[in-house]
Amino acid sequence: MRNLARLSLISALILPVVACKGPTGVSGDKQLSELSEDEKKTACENIDDYFDKEVGEERLVRFGCIFKGAFNPEVTNEAECDLSLDACVAAGEVTVSEDDDSCVVDGDIACDATVEEYEACLDEQVEATVEFIDSFTCAAIYGEGGGGEGSLSPETGPLCTALAQKCPGLFSSASEG
Numbered sequence: 001m002r003n004l005a006r007l008s009l010i011s012a013l014i015l016p017v018v019a020c021k022g023p024t025g026v027s028g029d030k031q032l033s034e035l036s037e038d039e040k041k042t043a044c045e046n047i048d049d050y051f052d053k054e055v056g057e058e059r060l061v062r063f064g065c066i067f068k069g070a071f072n073p074e075v076t077n078e079a080e081c082d083l084s085l086d087a088c089v090a091a092g093e094v095t096v097s098e099d100d101d102s103c104v105v106d107g108d109i110a111c112d113a114t115v116e117e118y119e120a121c122l123d124e125q126v127e128a129t130v131e132f133i134d135s136f137t138c139a140a141i142y143g144e145g146g147g148g149e150g151s152l153s154p155e156t157g158p159l160c161t162a163l164a165q166k167c168p169g170l171f172s173s174a175s176e177g
Contacts, residue, residue, distance in 0.1 A: 023050035023123070024105070028116030032109045032167070043115075044103035047122065054126045059133045064094035066136050081138030104171060111167030121160040128154035 022028060024043035026035065035043065052060070065088035069075050075084050088094055105118065132154040156164075164171060 022116070022119040023047060024115055024119055026115045028114060028119065030115050032105060032111045032113050032115060032118060032170075035105060035109070035115070040103075040105050040107075043105045047103065047105075050122070051126060055129055055133070059130065061092050061094060062089055062136075063129075063133050065089050066133070068094050069138075070141065076142075078138045078142035081142055085138060109167075109170065111170055113163055113167050113170075117159075117163055117166070121157075121163045124157040124159045125154070128157055 023046060025046040026039050026043050030039070055063075062085075065085050068088055069081055069084040072084060075081050
């Protein structure tokens, strides 16, 4: 019984500390503007790993194929789109470019939002990306009522919208740091 009490006490002390760190690996109560260069570097590396893990390689290939087909001028209808998408996914040769070294939490951040608020937006972005990739169909772009006007990007959710309003320029300033 005494060991159970110790284990409960240790868990009560350790879990809140562990729970404070989400996908960025940085304490959630810190403001983005207060992050050290080391914390920013850690966060950016962890964000990339988190995105890759949560979205998965198969989805990343499909995502690349969606864009390859969507911007291919030779693809003009739903049937061609389906064939192009299926062939591309089967070949598995297209991925989303990883050459982009920008990271939202890199550089100077003039924002009083917390890491926790940013991580909530990050979770929302990953969830929207997964949903978009899993639900994408060529019919949405070219099919009945599609007229080539379907959305080619995940929707921005309320958490990211609120963060963008709280921190104007946060998502556009990543490459300016």
